[in-house]
Amino acid sequence: MKEQKQLIKSIQVQSFSMLDTALFLDTHPCDADAMAKYTSTREELAGLINTYEMRFGPLTTSGNYCTDSWQWIESPWPWERQV
Amino acid sequence: MFYYQKALQYPINIKTPNPAAAKIIIAQLGGPDGEAGAAARYLNQRFAMPYKKGIAVLTDVGTEELNHEEMIGSIIYQLTRNLSLEQIKASGFDAYFVDHTTGVYPQSASGEPFTAAAIQSTGDPIADAFEDMAAEQKARLTYDNILRLVDDPDVKDAIRFLRAREVVHFQRFGEMLTDIREHLDSNNYYAINPAFD
Numbered sequence: 492m493k494e495q496k497q498l499i500k501s502i503q504v505q506s507f508s509m510l511d512t513a514l515f516l517d518t519h520p521c522d523a524d525a526m527a528k529y530t531s532t533r534e535e536l537a538g539l540i541n542t543y544e545m546r547f548g549p550l551t552t553s554g555n556y557c558t559d560s561w562q563w564i565e566s567p568w569p570w571e572r573q574v
Numbered sequence: 575m576f577y578y579q580k581a582l583q584y585p586i587n588i589k590t591p592n593p594a595a596a597k598i599i600i601a602q603l604g605g606p607d608g609e610a611g612a613a614a615r616y617l618n619q620r621f622a623m624p625y626k627k628g629i630a631v632l633t634d635v636g637t638e639e640l641n642h643e644e645m646i647g648s649i650i651y652q653l654t655r656n657l658s659l660e661q662i663k664a665s666g667f668d669a670y671f672v673d674h675t676t677g678v679y680p681q682s683a684s685g686e687p688f689t690a691a692a693i694q695s696t697g698d699p700i701a702d703a704f705e706d707m708a709a710e711q712k713a714r715l716t717y718d719n720i721l722r723l724v725d726d727p728d729v730k731d732a733i734r735f736l737r738a739r740e741v742v743h744f745q746r747f748g749e750m751l752t753d754i755r756e757h758l759d760s761n762n763y764y765a766i767n768p769a770f771d
Binding site: 552569 | 575577620621626627629630633634
């Protein structure tokens, strides 16, 4: 549970970093520093999401790696989670 | 959380502008049974839903409604491209045009701005489930009415897809209601709110 919480926290941090970098790039599409930040964040986030979904279940409906049951419906949902 | 995928759920490629059609199809953007209201209804009802299947259905249908909102916006956009002032006047699109030019604004076909007064989130999952099933039927019949009024095959193709989704959603909400009933206390004969009392 502790590791799950830490992973979710990292995903939230990296997702927000990606979101804010993307928003900056919308108005500065040729900014080299922002592009570098985007590229490294994207790779890190993809790895974190893959690790999370393999171990703890799907974060989106396309991340249900368990092949014999639909884990998407399992609790807790984010508004129930104590992070 | 939500993020955007840069692809429509179903392709929209309308070759012929038609402001008269846009005027009625906008019902399904901001009208009483439109997609904006549908998304707001389901995504907000989730918080009062105590059962996991119901939460998943409300999340997944509510999210799909955002796709449909974008599809209707795309239809309105494509139907109102490159209009002449003569076309705007002759089609009756002038009343909309004077307020919004060809911008996409969530309103009903009769011009009422989008209002959450047409939706509910009651805090009672049974009442909400019945509302959701009714909402899907109302959206389906609105698409049926649009299909009666519009001739363009490009438009009808997309509207038929959206209509079919209402039918599927009605089915899933019916199953959600069955699941809620199965959770009820056996003495709760009249299905009083299981989320509060």
